Amino acid sequence: MTQHTPPTVVKSDAEWRAQLTPQEYHVLREAGTERAFTGEYTDTKTVGVYRCRACDTELFRSDTKFESHCGWPSFYAPSDAQNVVLIEDNTLGMRRVEVRCATCNSHLGHVFHGEGYGTPTDDRYCINSISLTLEPTEG
Template sequence: MTDQTKQYAVQKSDTEWKAELSPAEFHVLRQAGTERPFVGEYTDTKTVGVYRCRACDAELFRSETKFDSHCGWPSFFAPLAEDRVEYIEDHDLGMKRVEVRCANCGSHLGHVFEGEGYGTPTDLRYCINSISLTLTPADPA
């Protein structure tokens, strides 16, 4: 799934990834699979904190950018910083989409969609698989 010519900060073989990830995590993160809608751990979560890549623990999104898009997956209007994710043109399923990957390890996270109807500051919806993420709650003040 990942670009074999690109050098990521975190580089592992499929054997190493399979030893660290569950079969479902491996399918989504390393084989660009998609979890079913409305079943993910973070779809409806309102907890304040930072969402990290489940494969390499890189910080990707902040809860302040999460919104309810009613699409069945956690949605964000921006990554924590632009250098945290990378974008790959995706023509699978007969449609043009933009895949979102972790820039640190190349793991598949989901897709980003553009549209004024989202009502977000960026007009973007990062539709991310819950299984691609781990939420680190903010320390209570």
């Protein structure tokens, strides 16, 4: 998995709870998951940059977003591989790869490799909408 330096944004649990809503805290800090097909960015076509809701780090761009019909926003690559950390996740009786923000160590979702997505990387970064903010750009 990805080797990385320690996060540069470090806050106490109380500081994260004060900054985030209970739902945001559950996903970002406790590795929760929002329900499928309920997130605000699942179907959006807005051109822009997706940032970490906890620390504002750029994570994905709309030109890598695709419709995977999985219930969460899907991207085939991060905007900069150094901005995400990939961690082996064997919870829930499955072998998956968790995606975290490299800047603040917040949980974003999971990445799935080589399942025939028809994307340039054949990867699907399945990301919780609640872990993102979208900064629209013209284009």
